[in-house]
Amino acid sequence: MPKIKHKPEVMHLVVVVAVAIFIALASVFIYNTTSSINKGVNQYSDRLASQKSNFVKNTISYEVKLLVNFSACLANYKTIPSGIIVKDIAALEKSITTAEAIFIADENGDVISSKNVSMNVSHREYFRNGIKGKVCVSKPLYSEPDGKMVNFISVPIYGDYKRIIGIVVGVYEEHIFSDMLDMSFSGGEKDSNGYILNNNGEVIMHGNYVLGDDVPQFDSFFSSELLGDVSETDIATVRDNFMKLGSSGIIKTTYNNERYVIIYDGFSEIDDLHYLVIAKDDVVSAQTNSFISKSIIMYIFFIVVLLLVIVAYILIVRLTFKRLKSANERISRIAYVDSLTGYSTWDKFVLDAKKLLQYDYRRYALVSFDIDKFKAINDMYGHDEGNRVLKLIADTVNRNIENTETFSRINSDNYYILMLYHDDSQISERIRNLIQAIEYEITEFVPVLSFGVYRILDSNVSIRRMGDLADIAKRTVKYGDDSAYAFYTESMLESMREEKRIENEMQNALDMHEFCVFYQPKVSLDGNVNLTGAEALVRWIKDGNVISPGKFIPLFERNRFIVKLDFYIMDQVCIKIKQWQKYYKDLLISVNMSRVHLKDPQFAEKLYSICASHNVSPSNIEIEITESAAYESLETLVNVFRELKEYGFNISIDDFGSGYSSLNMLKDLPADVLKIDRAFLAETDSNKRANDILGHVIRMASSLGMHTICEGIETDEQAKLLGGLGCEMAQGFYFAKPMPSDSFEEILKGNSKTINIPKEALREDT
Ligand code: C2E
Ligand code: MG
Ligand code: MG
Numbered sequence: 001m002p003k004i005k006h007k008p009e010v011m012h013l014v015v016v017v018a019v020a021i022f023i024a025l026a027s028v029f030i031y032n033t034t035s036s037i038n039k040g041v042n043q044y045s046d047r048l049a050s051q052k053s054n055f056v057k058n059t060i061s062y063e064v065k066l067l068v069n070f071s072a073c074l075a076n077y078k079t080i081p082s083g084i085i086v087k088d089i090a091a092l093e094k095s096i097t098t099a100e101a102i103f104i105a106d107e108n109g110d111v112i113s114s115k116n117v118s119m120n121v122s123h124r125e126y127f128r129n130g131i132k133g134k135v136c137v138s139k140p141l142y143s144e145p146d147g148k149m150v151n152f153i154s155v156p157i158y159g160d161y162k163r164i165i166g167i168v169v170g171v172y173e174e175h176i177f178s179d180m181l182d183m184s185f186s187g188g189e190k191d192s193n194g195y196i197l198n199n200n201g202e203v204i205m206h207g208n209y210v211l212g213d214d215v216p217q218f219d220s221f222f223s224s225e226l227l228g229d230v231s232e233t234d235i236a237t238v239r240d241n242f243m244k245l246g247s248s249g250i251i252k253t254t255y256n257n258e259r260y261v262i263i264y265d266g267f268s269e270i271d272d273l274h275y276l277v278i279a280k281d282d283v284v285s286a287q288t289n290s291f292i293s294k295s296i297i298m299y300i301f302f303i304v305v306l307l308l309v310i311v312a313y314i315l316i317v318r319l320t321f322k323r324l325k326s327a328n329e330r331i332s333r334i335a336y337v338d339s340l341t342g343y344s345t346w347d348k349f350v351l352d353a354k355k356l357l358q359y360d361y362r363r364y365a366l367v368s369f370d371i372d373k374f375k376a377i378n379d380m381y382g383h384d385e386g387n388r389v390l391k392l393i394a395d396t397v398n399r400n401i402e403n404t405e406t407f408s409r410i411n412s413d414n415y416y417i418l419m420l421y422h423d424d425s426q427i428s429e430r431i432r433n434l435i436q437a438i439e440y441e442i443t444e445f446v447p448v449l450s451f452g453v454y455r456i457l458d459s460n461v462s463i464r465r466m467g468d469l470a471d472i473a474k475r476t477v478k479y480g481d482d483s484a485y486a487f488y489t490e491s492m493l494e495s496m497r498e499e500k501r502i503e504n505e506m507q508n509a510l511d512m513h514e515f516c517v518f519y520q521p522k523v524s525l526d527g528n529v530n531l532t533g534a535e536a537l538v539r540w541i542k543d544g545n546v547i548s549p550g551k552f553i554p555l556f557e558r559n560r561f562i563v564k565l566d567f568y569i570m571d572q573v574c575i576k577i578k579q580w581q582k583y584y585k586d587l588l589i590s591v592n593m594s595r596v597h598l599k600d601p602q603f604a605e606k607l608y609s610i611c612a613s614h615n616v617s618p619s620n621i622e623i624e625i626t627e628s629a630a631y632e633s634l635e636t637l638v639n640v641f642r643e644l645k646e647y648g649f650n651i652s653i654d655d656f657g658s659g660y661s662s663l664n665m666l667k668d669l670p671a672d673v674l675k676i677d678r679a680f681l682a683e684t685d686s687n688k689r690a691n692d693i694l695g696h697v698i699r700m701a702s703s704l705g706m707h708t709i710c711e712g713i714e715t716d717e718q719a720k721l722l723g724g725l726g727c728e729m730a731q732g733f734y735f736a737k738p739m740p741s742d743s744f745e746e747i748l749k750g751n752s753k754t755i756n757i758p759k760e761a762l763r764e765d766t
Helices: 008-072 082-095 125-131 174-181 225-229 232-243 281-336 346-363 374-381 383-399 424-441 463-475 490-511 553-559 561-580 595-599 603-613 634-647 679-684 688-703 716-725 741-749 759-763
Strands: 101-106 111-113 149-158 164-173 192-198 203-206 248-255 258-266 273-280 364-371 406-411 414-420 449-455 484-487 515-524 531-542 545-547 589-592 621-626 650-656 673-676 707-711 729-731
Touching: 008 082, 008 149, 008 164, 008 174, 008 192, 008 248, 008 258, 008 273, 008 281, 082 101, 082 111, 125 149, 125 164, 149 174, 164 174, 174 192, 174 203, 225 248, 232 248, 232 258, 258 281, 273 281, 281 346, 346 364, 346 406, 346 414, 346 463, 364 374, 364 424, 364 463, 374 383, 383 406, 383 414, 383 424, 414 463, 424 449, 424 484, 449 463, 463 484, 463 490, 490 553, 490 561, 515 561, 515 741, 531 561, 531 741, 553 561, 561 589, 561 595, 561 603, 561 621, 561 741, 589 650, 595 621, 595 634, 603 621, 603 634, 621 634, 634 650, 673 688, 679 688, 688 707, 688 716
Parallel strands: 449 484, 531 589, 589 621, 621 650, 650 673, 673 707, 707 729
Antiparallel strands: 101 111, 101 164, 149 164, 192 203, 192 273, 248 258, 258 273, 364 414, 364 449, 406 414, 515 531, 515 729, 531 545
């Protein structure tokens, strides 16, 4: 049984896409990390430097802002109003803890301070710059009043009409700024020199740290010996950057075989100032190396996590696949494997058939077959045995088909085979061989199989339809015959249509009395050929043509119209019995009743009421019910027989020996007559054993208190044989064919020569 694929390509695609995404992410990460590492040295140290620089810049800017705010208080004055502002200066000095002192210099440079110091600062550079409108941070200068080295920060005072009327100056002890300029790359002790430079590279302030004895001190950065190793172009670039507000950069240099890193960062608010830091390269590199190591560790960690995720994903996908696969296998087993036979179900059959037919469908035929009256096998031999038979048949079919063929038990006892063939005779031969093989396997009884063959000539016909057409052919094989087969022809479809027509006409035919009763005489074989009665047999007279019951009764049994028809015939028979009783008082007419009635619990009562309505005694009627009725339910049949007997009807088991009947069932059935099917006679001509069996059946029936009648007697030999075997009665063309009621009436009157058998012949021993 081929396994069903679950399109793992889709899942594989998902994995591939997932891996691709991971690889892409990893690549982006690797690329970024690599370039980060490349830039790392610069960026990391730059970042450290700019953090420091921001701290320095913010401190200075904060001071500048305080001074500017103070200067704004004098915005409306023409000149500095010396008398008023002294106390304001004192207040400001108190609030600004960083500044040592605050003073104002008017446009002439004369100082106004809280301590009333009389001084002129017009010669100072910070005054000259301030009075020009510039914010100025001075180099450390000697403070005249208290003799300390201090830095001055000056901002202009804009009076009325935006005219500069003086400057506000903050005085800061040198250490306040120098203490904060040096920095530490390692995050611990200071390890670098910090500077504040103006645009020309001149040192305005510097930190206290000494990088090394051999690091040259400089007043102007651009003339420092440190830059001896740096190219002119690089120095020019730094100069250019110094002229731009807030620009930053890094340069590296070697001095006395020692590598140095110089990082600069411009103030963004004060255009003339730059923070610069100089450190040994290995100090910076140690930090950047640790940054790189951290990055590498992070990268490896990321890759490991990535790999773990991929592995976990693959494992999950595989596990899911496995589960899915086994779940699907379970489902497909249910959907595609017939639990009883272990072979294909209908769904699987359709699937496989489609595959096989897609190349050369003309080489195939769809063969349908079933077991006649399989239900009877189940009932008589039990369901386990029935199932065993179904499995045996499937096994046998399986052994008898090729790899390029397929088959299925599509339901119950119905099988389809998609069979390869060259010509019809080959199919016939294969079917015969299959029947033989099945009969060989099943030893308990001889299964009767019906086959229908649909030759596939059109690829557009669905498998279901092909099966239906093969079934139609199968149904044309008459039940009760030996195993046989039929090829589907268009005319079969025509006969199906014919059935439809019959269905449309049946009710009208009943109303119009188109159904009439023929009577076939029964005779005794006990030495005299005496008329013992007759069997009522329905005929449909349509447009002057006589249609025999074989054409419509199976259909009427299927559509249950037989119920109406049988009661109608019963009614007609009662009418006749009433009429004929004046010629033949104890006339016994047998009437066939379909097994369909058995499901009706009021069946016996209804029959009785028909008789009663004509004032006919049930003792003049024999009810014939075929032995196959027992296949449905022996118990029901026994009950119905009992009821019929209670009403006084005679009962006959019709067609005994035509099916799977067993002598065993006879003992349970309270029947009066056993009507032996003519199928028995067919064998007796040449077969001694068949004669013995027939004799045995007759004796057995007698011993059970049943009368015996054999139907279908066509020859003198058959009549003699049965007489010799002790059969009491006979019915057949040899004596008389079924005839219209008028003709039968003539016999009853004794006017007819129809039953004219040499009585002596029957008495002879065979
Ligand atoms: P059956 O009840 O077994 O009736 C005997 C059949 O054998 C009749 O066929 C009869 O014509 C035929 N027959 C009698 N003698 C011979 C013979 O020597 N040679 C051959 N070859 N055939 C012979 P018929 O009338 O065609 O009826 C066929 C079956 O239709 C009957 O079989 C019976 O089962 C059924 N049937 C007939 N009339 C009725 C009816 O009114 N109601 C029901 N339910 N079934 C009926
Ligand atoms: Mg009959
Ligand atoms: Mg019969």
